[in-house]
Amino acid sequence: MNFLEERITKDGIVKPGNVLKVDSFLNHQMDIALLDEIGKEFHRRFSHKPITKVLTIEASGIAIAYPVAREFGVPLVFAKKSKSINIEGEMYVAEVESFTHKNKNQVIVSKRFLSPDDHVLIIDDFLANGCALQGLISIAESAGATVEGLGIAIEKGFQIGGRVIRNLGYQLESLAIVDAMDADAGTITFRAQD
Ligand code: 5GP
Numbered sequence: 001m002n003f004l005e006e007r008i009t010k011d012g013i014v015k016p017g018n019v020l021k022v023d024s025f026l027n028h029q030m031d032i033a034l035l036d037e038i039g040k041e042f043h044r045r046f047s048h049k050p051i052t053k054v055l056t057i058e059a060s061g062i063a064i065a066y067p068v069a070r071e072f073g074v075p076l077v078f079a080k081k082s083k084s085i086n087i088e089g090e091m092y093v094a095e096v097e098s099f100t101h102k103n104k105n106q107v108i109v110s111k112r113f114l115s116p117d118d119h120v121l122i123i124d125d126f127l128a129n130g131c132a133l134q135g136l137i138s139i140a141e142s143a144g145a146t147v148e149g150l151g152i153a154i155e156k157g158f159q160i161g162g163r164v165i166r167n168l169g170y171q172l173e174s175l176a177i178v179d180a181m182d183a184d185a186g187t188i189t190f191r192a193q194d
Helices: 003-011 032-046 060-072 131-142 161-167
Strands: 013-015 019-021 053-057 076-082 091-097 104-110 119-127 146-156 172-182 187-190
Touching: 003 032, 003 146, 003 172, 003 187, 032 060, 032 119, 032 146, 032 172, 053 060, 053 131, 060 076, 060 119, 076 131, 091 131, 104 131, 119 131, 119 161, 131 146, 131 161, 146 161, 161 172
Parallel strands: 053 076, 053 119, 119 146, 146 172
Antiparallel strands: 013 019, 076 104, 091 104, 172 187
């Protein structure tokens, strides 16, 4: 087991509805030493790529993306969730359905912060059905930027997102892939990775 799988096993809580709660160390209370380690690991996995920006989505993606951007020495851009409609023109816009809240949000990034010269590494905390990542890919593509890869802390391998994104041909690196979880027994099974 790697460091993140160990921590999920110790402190993750399986909730009904295929939700894994990691709020004691990743997305409510945050373990900064663990986040630093995540930043180093993504840097190691994507160090051969000419990354110029790290792109994520608010709110919980920011904490994961911050140490990654620091390791690469590049800016971090996060897509904002927005209800307003009169923003096209200055903004790249994508529609993202939230897995946890079951609602749709427009997510926006200012055109000032992504350009065709950018080589983007997309980072998020969880991958479930892939809506968040597809929204971020669409924003990067609207900017004419190159998506160099995607890094996820926790992929739920029993949901379709991972397959969809890999089938699009992207390098998708997930530090922990949960293949099964049982809310009653509280058990979590990880996919074996190299
Ligand atoms: P997707 O768009 O891939 O369906 O879902 C990814 C987004 O939903 C992530 O940005 C994450 O915030 C949230 N999410 C999905 N599954 C879980 C989960 O099991 N636990 C938590 N805490 N967040 C999740």
